[in-house]
Amino acid sequence: MVRVIALCSILILTNLEVDGGTFTNVPPKDYNRRSGLHDCIDRFYSNTSFAPRPGIYNGIPVEPGEYSAFAAIGWTRSLQKVDYLCGGTLITLNFVLTAAHCSINGEQKRPDLVRLGDVNLLSDENDENVQQIAIKRFIKHPAYKASRSYNDIALIELETDIQPGPFVCSACLWADKIMDFDMLTVMGFGTTKIGSDMSPILMKADLPPLQEADCKDQFPINRRIAEGIKESQFCAASPNKDACPGDSGGPILVNLVDPNPHGLQKLIPFVTGIISIGTGCNEGSIGLYTRVASYIDWIQNVTNVSFDPKSCARNTECVPFYKDVSSSVQRPKFAPEYHVDLMNDKSKNPVCAGALIDYRHVLTSYECILAEPTFVLLDGARANITDITNHDDLAIIGLGQYYDTRPEYFKTSGPVCLLKKSNVTNFKILVSANDPENHQRLVVNALVMPDNQCKPGFICTEKEEYLIPETCVFQPGGSIASHIRVGDNFNIPLLHGINLEELSCGNRKVQLKAASVAHYYPWIESVVLGHIVESLKREETFRQHEYFRGDTCLPASGGGLGRCVPADHCEELLKDHRKGLVNIRTCLFEGDQPIVCCPNVYL
Structure with a gap:
């Protein structure tokens, strides 16, 4: 669903330094157990030590x-x-x-x-x-x-x-x-x-x-x-x-x-x-x-x-040290910890922006791929780009390293979770931008409005205030996001959309078009899980029947991922098997009870 966003104010950003690892060459132990993107909050933010943005509550x-x-x-x-x-x-x-x-x-x-x-x-x-x-x-x-x-x-x-x-x-x-x-x-x-x-x-x-x-x-x-x-x-x-x-x-x-x-x-x-x-x-x-x-x-x-x-x-x-009113405005700093800079070896400045959405995937705009990025920076840490998948105006970048979730490292970064349904109105969000002169990152405060003024699959923005010309541009590939509270965990990042084009932030009537994440959620999930499918296939070359109950698995008939569950918990699979429509893969036996690989479509 399309929303109109009224922009309110602007904040300045700088990269934060991470105390410990940001990327690792080794996937997490449960990487291949992931069966969907719905577990983002539990997977990345169940431990409050990973919760971003320190200080005064919502400061x-x-x-x-x-x-x-x-x-x-x-x-x-x-x-x-x-x-x-x-x-x-x-x-x-x-x-x-x-x-x-x-x-x-x-x-x-x-x-x-x-x-x-x-x-x-x-x-x-x-x-x-x-x-x-x-x-x-x-x-x-x-x-x-x-x-x-x-x-x-x-x-x-x-x-x-x-x-x-x-x-x-x-x-x-x-x-x-x-x-x-x-x-x-x-x-x-x-x-x-x-x-x-x-x-x-x-x-x-x-x-x-x-x-x-x-x-x-x-x-x-x-x-x-x-x-x-x-x-x-x-x-x-x-x-x-x-x-x-x-x-x-x-x-x-x-x-x-x-x-x-x-x-x-x-x-x-x-x-x-x-x-x-x-x-x-x-x-x-x-x-x-x-x-x-x-x-x-x-x-x-x-x-x-x-x-x-x-x-x-x-x-x-x-008195000499108080700020001059006529000097440049001292705008506050803020850190969208999921923000990544898309880089290449031809320029020391970012060529585009994106958002880390899981261990090794960055969501960005197709326009950003035309800039030929070769690596990304997250909080100053580098990860090389290994593959790119695009669809319509969006692209998903695959990284050669994995985001490191080990709890011994204090985190100021983390993947952004995805908005699955776009029925959000009157909601404060943050739109990614930058200063075109010094490439310093900015975010523009915004409000999601209920009136639909864009075509399906897009989010439109409309500013309430004028800004000084040539001081701010919306970044292609940049995020439109918010922070939410779930239980006792605060400031969990939630991605609403991705900027599609570079436009000045200055004119009050400029509308920024961005692709709605909810509209493309199935495609995004299929790309992320597709890498897990390939990873499982490679592992099965070296291991046989080492699955356990609850593991992510590859169904015998293909078609994506499944989960190892007791056979009587996957009745539709058993019915289709009796009709000769599908085969069944057995993960293991618990006593006399078979634990089968039940395709996600049946769960």
């Missing part, structure tokens, strides 16, 4: 220097191990604002250091921009009680002043209790969902603040806020974004423009709140924040610094 990575005031608060376990369990905000050269409940960890120990300027705790890239300073004092608000979430605010005094620069500098404080902002930004190194590990990557998400009445109605009263929501607190929530455990103490802020007539216009971060508690870390959850404006006098008394908004924006040591 996106922060660029180095983008939020230079963010501080990670750490507990040192050993010389090589620091637990960063809370966040904070640098508000002077030697004070960090955080939550009072971050004063101790689960072992009743106090934090001992603050790390600033880092956006990836697992990588030493950009570590020359990092400043790590010991904590001198942790000062909780005098009215804070550990059993409650009221007055959940604290100041950390550092042993030494930070050295202000583009990657580490202070933020201002929003001193007005009235906040007429449509959107605020929250960030942290916290978990991506309840029960998951902390994110090594600093993530951010945009959340709209709730009206006071809605906050009181929607946030459930519990023992930590037994007296209800107070004026010194506020709520923020989005249907599919939230702060999570480990984000505590971090800022929720707004970027404001200083229209300085005597100098460059600057974009200044103003902290409006501190992450305190929430109703969860998933779709529909609500965050409760400590309102900074309620504590300005206390903060100024402790720090001996005035936080007048105008003075802060123009008179601090950090």
Whole structure:
């Protein structure tokens, strides 16, 4: 079914590095047991360690220097191990604002250091921009009680002043209790969902603040806020974004423009709140924040610094390092981990795009094959192209190596699952694009609309906003995808379509045509499983009757794949055999019971 997509906003992408193997020459042990593409989620995402996109729930990575005031608060376990369990905000050269409940960890120990300027705790890239300073004092608000979430605010005094620069500098404080902002930004190194590990990557998400009445109605009263929501607190929530455990103490802020007539216009971060508690870390959850404006006098008394908004924006040591509004927009990073670059030896830049859809297959457009790609890159890892199958406007590339699913490797990549039915409407998706000048990857946020304006088998897009001309083009072979939640697993990628042609993202009325994955699902599945058929045929040259119940097998009459099941579970096969229409292959015997190779068409 055809859908119209209204495009909303644009995000910037960079390749992520994989810690461990991405491709291997050895197929997984159960590779030949696969009988369809329906098992994608169980096969590739049953273990949450494979779930992509770390950080704030449904957040996106922060660029180095983008939020230079963010501080990670750490507990040192050993010389090589620091637990960063809370966040904070640098508000002077030697004070960090955080939550009072971050004063101790689960072992009743106090934090001992603050790390600033880092956006990836697992990588030493950009570590020359990092400043790590010991904590001198942790000062909780005098009215804070550990059993409650009221007055959940604290100041950390550092042993030494930070050295202000583009990657580490202070933020201002929003001193007005009235906040007429449509959107605020929250960030942290916290978990991506309840029960998951902390994110090594600093993530951010945009959340709209709730009206006071809605906050009181929607946030459930519990023992930590037994007296209800107070004026010194506020709520923020989005249907599919939230702060999570480990984000505590971090800022929720707004970027404001200083229209300085005597100098460059600057974009200044103003902290409006501190992450305190929430109703969860998933779709529909609500965050409760400590309102900074309620504590300005206390903060100024402790720090001996005035936080007048105008003075802060123009008179601090950090003014030279705040972003110029007239400079290039600092667009956030995001990683469609299934995205592959199609390459050849004639060019150092990608010649096209595609999407990894299983262990060794990449779905792309037929136009991309005309560019003669010879290998692909997934998160910087190379796999050679061995075969290509095309049909209509699509093509499937076979790789000479297999995607490595071994759990000992931390994954930022994984195959995208396929949308089998195209009856999805009002659904947020991501359309692959790039910057034609520097070939940097982009994605354009989109919304699937119910009106059909394309021919069957296609998806049409229509932008809501204008973009600067020649800054963005939709990639042929690029993906139209979304991320879904299944059970406790978040952010499972789901492919809706493949871009068919290169078009500018700039004009509002440009429509991007893409082939619907649901329309071509049977063909895609037949190609992927066809390789398994050939693999099984090769194996049968060397092995005889080594099948077990549940194994994928080759039916005696050909025609694709089957599964080894008890004979009485494949009655249609037995009926056709009695009519002399088909032969039966026996996988094995379990006692006197035959286990037969039942063709998938009978199952």
